[in-house]
Amino acid sequence: MRFATIARLGLGLCVVALAISACASSSGRHHSAGTLVTVREKDFRILLKPARVPAGRVDLKVDDVGPADHELIFIRAPRGGPLPLRRDGLTVDENALKSVTIGVLEPATPGTIRHLDATLPKGRYEVFCNMAGHYLGGMHAFLVVT
Amino acid sequence: MNRHSFQPLASRGRHVVVAILCTFAFSSVLTVGLSVWSTARSKNKAAIVEVAGRQRTLAERYVEQVVLAREGERADPATIAQDLRESGRVLLEGGTAPPVAGDDDEISLPAEGDRIARAQLEQERRLANDLTAAGAAILAHRPVSSVHLTAGEHLSRGDATDKLRALAALESNMALNATRTIAQATDRNIQNLIVLQAALGAGGLLLSLLLAWGLIVITRRQTAHFRSVVDASTDFVMVFGPGGCRYVSPSVSRLTGREGAEVVGEAVFSVIHDEDRAAVRTAAKLAEPHELVFRVLDASGGWRVLEAHVSDLREDRQVGGIVLNARDVTERMQLEEELTRQAFHDTLTELPNRALFRDRLDHALARSRRSAEPLGVLLIDLDGFKQINDSLGHDAGDQVLQEVARRFLAAVRGADTVARFGGDEFAVLVEGADEDQAIGTAGRLLEHLAAPVSVAGRELVLSASIGIVLRDGATATGEDLIRHADIAMYAAKENGRATYEVFQDEMARELGALLGIEHELKLGLERGEFKLHYQPMYELSTERVIGVEALLRWQSPTRGEVPPARFIPVAENTGLIVELGEFVLREGCRQAAVWHRDESVEHDLVTWINVSPRQLVHAGLGDTVRGALAETGLPPHGLGLEITESAIVEPGTNGERARRELEELHELGVRIAIDDFGTGFSSLGQLRHFPIDAIKVDKSFVQGAESDAKDATITSNLISLAHALGVLAVAEGIESAAQLDWMRQFGCDNAQGFLFARPAPAGELYKLLLDPPATPPGSTAVA
Numbered sequence A: 001m002r003f004a005t006i007a008r009l010g011l012g013l014c015v016v017a018l019a020i021s022a023c024a025s026s027s028g029r030h031h032s033a034g035t036l037v038t039v040r041e042k043d044f045r046i047l048l049k050p051a052r053v054p055a056g057r058v059d060l061k062v063d064d065v066g067p068a069d070h071e072l073i074f075i076r077a078p079r080g081g082p083l084p085l086r087r088d089g090l091t092v093d094e095n096a097l098k099s100v101t102i103g104v105l106e107p108a109t110p111g112t113i114r115h116l117d118a119t120l121p122k123g124r125y126e127v128f129c130n131m132a133g134h135y136l137g138g139m140h141a142f143l144v145v146t
Numbered sequence B: 001m002n003r004h005s006f007q008p009l010a011s012r013g014r015h016v017v018v019a020i021l022c023t024f025a026f027s028s029v030l031t032v033g034l035s036v037w038s039t040a041r042s043k044n045k046a047a048i049v050e051v052a053g054r055q056r057t058l059a060e061r062y063v064e065q066v067v068l069a070r071e072g073e074r075a076d077p078a079t080i081a082q083d084l085r086e087s088g089r090v091l092l093e094g095g096t097a098p099p100v101a102g103d104d105d106e107i108s109l110p111a112e113g114d115r116i117a118r119a120q121l122e123q124e125r126r127l128a129n130d131l132t133a134a135g136a137a138i139l140a141h142r143p144v145s146s147v148h149l150t151a152g153e154h155l156s157r158g159d160a161t162d163k164l165r166a167l168a169a170l171e172s173n174m175a176l177n178a179t180r181t182i183a184q185a186t187d188r189n190i191q192n193l194i195v196l197q198a199a200l201g202a203g204g205l206l207l208s209l210l211l212a213w214g215l216i217v218i219t220r221r222q223t224a225h226f227r228s229v230v231d232a233s234t235d236f237v238m239v240f241g242p243g244g245c246r247y248v249s250p251s252v253s254r255l256t257g258r259e260g261a262e263v264v265g266e267a268v269f270s271v272i273h274d275e276d277r278a279a280v281r282t283a284a285k286l287a288e289p290h291e292l293v294f295r296v297l298d299a300s301g302g303w304r305v306l307e308a309h310v311s312d313l314r315e316d317r318q319v320g321g322i323v324l325n326a327r328d329v330t331e332r333m334q335l336e337e338e339l340t341r342q343a344f345h346d347t348l349t350e351l352p353n354r355a356l357f358r359d360r361l362d363h364a365l366a367r368s369r370r371s372a373e374p375l376g377v378l379l380i381d382l383d384g385f386k387q388i389n390d391s392l393g394h395d396a397g398d399q400v401l402q403e404v405a406r407r408f409l410a411a412v413r414g415a416d417t418v419a420r421f422g423g424d425e426f427a428v429l430v431e432g433a434d435e436d437q438a439i440g441t442a443g444r445l446l447e448h449l450a451a452p453v454s455v456a457g458r459e460l461v462l463s464a465s466i467g468i469v470l471r472d473g474a475t476a477t478g479e480d481l482i483r484h485a486d487i488a489m490y491a492a493k494e495n496g497r498a499t500y501e502v503f504q505d506e507m508a509r510e511l512g513a514l515l516g517i518e519h520e521l522k523l524g525l526e527r528g529e530f531k532l533h534y535q536p537m538y539e540l541s542t543e544r545v546i547g548v549e550a551l552l553r554w555q556s557p558t559r560g561e562v563p564p565a566r567f568i569p570v571a572e573n574t575g576l577i578v579e580l581g582e583f584v585l586r587e588g589c590r591q592a593a594v595w596h597r598d599e600s601v602e603h604d605l606v607t608w609i610n611v612s613p614r615q616l617v618h619a620g621l622g623d624t625v626r627g628a629l630a631e632t633g634l635p636p637h638g639l640g641l642e643i644t645e646s647a648i649v650e651p652g653t654n655g656e657r658a659r660r661e662l663e664e665l666h667e668l669g670v671r672i673a674i675d676d677f678g679t680g681f682s683s684l685g686q687l688r689h690f691p692i693d694a695i696k697v698d699k700s701f702v703q704g705a706e707s708d709a710k711d712a713t714i715t716s717n718l719i720s721l722a723h724a725l726g727v728l729a730v731a732e733g734i735e736s737a738a739q740l741d742w743m744r745q746f747g748c749d750n751a752q753g754f755l756f757a758r759p760a761p762a763g764e765l766y767k768l769l770l771d772p773p774a775t776p777p778g779s780t781a782v783a
Helices: A002-022 A094-100 B003-070 B077-093 B115-139 B160-232 B250-256 B266-271 B274-286 B330-344 B354-371 B385-392 B394-411 B435-450 B478-494 B505-527 B564-574 B576-597 B613-617 B621-632 B652-668 B684-689 B699-704 B709-724 B737-746 B762-770
Strands: A035-042 A045-049 A056-066 A070-076 A101-108 A113-120 A123-128 A140-145 B095-097 B107-109 B236-241 B244-248 B291-297 B303-313 B321-328 B375-382 B417-422 B425-431 B453-455 B458-460 B464-470 B500-502 B530-539 B544-556 B560-562 B606-610 B639-643 B671-677 B694-697 B728-731
Touching: A035 A070, A045 A123, A045 A140, A056 A070, A056 A101, A056 B115, A070 A094, A070 A113, A094 A101, A101 A113, B003 B077, B003 B107, B003 B115, B003 B160, B077 B095, B077 B115, B115 B160, B160 B250, B236 B250, B236 B274, B244 B250, B244 B266, B250 B291, B266 B274, B274 B291, B274 B321, B303 B330, B330 B354, B354 B375, B354 B417, B354 B425, B354 B478, B375 B394, B375 B435, B375 B478, B385 B394, B394 B417, B394 B425, B394 B435, B394 B453, B425 B435, B435 B464, B435 B500, B464 B478, B478 B500, B478 B505, B505 B544, B505 B564, B505 B576, B530 B576, B530 B606, B530 B762, B544 B564, B544 B576, B544 B762, B560 B564, B564 B576, B576 B606, B576 B613, B576 B621, B576 B639, B576 B762, B606 B671, B613 B652, B621 B639, B621 B652, B639 B652, B652 B671, B694 B699, B694 B709, B699 B709, B699 B737, B709 B728, B709 B737, B728 B737
Parallel strands: A035 A056, B464 B500, B544 B606, B606 B639, B639 B671, B671 B694, B694 B728
Antiparallel strands: A035 A045, A056 A113, A070 A101, A070 A123, A123 A140, B095 B107, B236 B244, B236 B321, B291 B303, B303 B321, B375 B425, B375 B464, B417 B425, B453 B458, B530 B544, B544 B560
16 A cells, blocks of 8 residues: 555656656757757748757757847747737737747847757747747748657 | 165165055056046947937837828928938947937947947848838838848738838847847946956055065065174174163174173173273264274183274164274284384394384484483494305304394393394494493393304304494484494404494594495406416425416505405405406416416416305306306316305305306316315215315414414314315415425325415416426425
8 A cells, every 4th residue: 555655656756757858948058869950040030950850859959140139939830820929010929829838048149059958749840039020020930840 | 784784675675665656556547547448438338329229219200100101191201211221320330320300419429349239230220221111112102022121031921011010120129139239248348347457456456465575575684684794793783872882783792702781781881991991981972983992801801902983873763872883803903013013123033123223212312312311322243144154054044143132132131122133233222321331231242142052053152243332412313323333343343353342433434444445446347456466386295386376466556455355355245256256267267378378387287266155156157267268268177266165055046056057167177176174164965075176274274283283183184084085185374384394294285375485476476387496395485
């Protein structure tokens, strides 16, 4: 009886650990063993290389080459058309996308390289910069996980 | 206490202080300069930020004006577009940004220098151009898609107004972004400045601390240096104040053997000599005199002489007293005393010398004039001392002089002054002595001198000739007295030596005559007043003339015939004997050569020439003889040289050279004879090795042989000695047949003397050589 309780508790901890590992993480110093995707942000375009990766652990290496500061929001692409905008008509409504948001990198100055890790199942994903006008100016791209 | 003695360290200390001040000044100037520069830059950055912020407003207004204009409302988008573009250019390149619709004044901007901010401002300018181009397209009812966008944006969503708003948002965001970048750069610069100023301050402080530490080290070293110098110095430093001596250097303690407390205060005067104490007190109180010599009792109980320099440093806050800087001059003073003593004393006998004697004589004369007491000066010359020096050497002579000095001191009163004038000349000053007392002193001097002296293994009997002079009148000077004593002494020598003479005025006149001889000798030599006479020498076994002795004669036009005993000593003393000797040699050789070439004369006739000791010592005798032989053509074996015993034993290099020259001449064939043998001090050892041909026995032995058994024995022994040495014995001065008989009995080889012939000019002697008397020599006197 006690043993079964302890076994269930241990199993629960393992599940939590796995869940944590499935979550995205970002760090200045990166040692991920996942598939590397180079994300190049420049005014006003986002280039992914490669744009198609196998399912599993993915390491987004985000390089802002400027000249403007850029952020990066990583979401599972919702079905349908373009992303919904806020009432200002200039920025994406991030609140509406909370459920599909995988990770966010705050604005960084040009020349900064950051990483964003995630374990991704098959699907279509999108990255975009949501600084005022940047999304409308063309700063978004898709990542296909097969 | 002389501050300048520490100048090097003091200079270094000053240098450090200057370095500290310079460091502070440099650090302050740098900090202030950086602050001013940074403030100016911040001001510029603020203006840039302000203009960049204004671009956002202009972009929003532009969109509104375009929308209004498109709806037909009153609007002026073109002016805003122009301001937007101009401001974008000025932000990037610098210049004056235009006012915005009267809200702001013109703002002057520098060109932005930050790389990232410049890139963002360039992008902002492109976006401003794209925005105004899109606005213009809308107003011209053209699609926005027809506008060539330059900032990399891709507008695909919404209608024309949406796209214009998106462009305005991009432009605003870029302006905001540039503003943020500039602000961040400014923050970084301020942070860097703070760090730099902190580093400068810390560095300056650290450097100043290091320099201050260095200064402390230097100061400590300086202090240690001062202490070491003072501690190790052999100089003595004493600082005097109101309470007596306040400080003494360790050297004072070392000298006196007393610790510091025992030589400070009044206690220091306890080690100063009684006679010097007052002077030191005065100097310590008044700083006068500046130079001071005083005596200090040292640890061993002896007195050391210190020479001090007195410095008044009462006004010096560092010292506040009178400083005596002294050094030990005891040895120097002793040396000075010794030098003074040497200057006034004879080093050989330790007696006062002529200078000190003159000084004492002058003082004694002054006293004598005041008190009218008599005063006497005795001048003493040892008899025959030169012979002692010549025969026994100078060391023996020095011993004799020292012994004479001791005896003279023993013979006089303690108050009398015995001095040595040089050579064998002494003087005695007898104060308060009349003629009888002076004569008494002279007698004691001779009496003390008469005891035999043992020198160099021989017993010598000394005697002296003493001249006495008494102060005769108030005008007599010391020089007069000495000169008169000298004249009297000379008179004593003339009178047979070993005696004394009291100066009389007529002696001075005689001396003048003697002095005249010297001058006339020189003239006589030049005028040819000298002639040679010859005395024959007989071979006793064959009774024939085998030689002649050349003898110098002077026929003075003023004095008549001057006996050799009168002028030879003068010539010896003046050195004229060398020139006279050369004359005798050349003239003798010339005459001998004449006889030698004459076939009527015996072929083996030898002409004997006397060579004086001075002539021997004088360099060049060998050359002179060889030159005379060469000039006259006389064969060397026709010439004989008569030398004194002293020539054999003459010490030093001159003696050795003379002997070498004689040996060379003997090897050449010249005969050599020892003259006046028996009266000197020749060594048998030296005689044995010296190449001689004959020994001439002095006439005093020869003439005494007939009446004195001792003389007879001596003569016999001398002749035997000659034979033992393998040389001929010649008897001199034979004046009677009895003497001749004795000589025959003793086996003497040759003889000469008045019994045979008196010295005669060459012409007369020639007759004798050609026609010898029929009667045997000794039977009848010749000439």
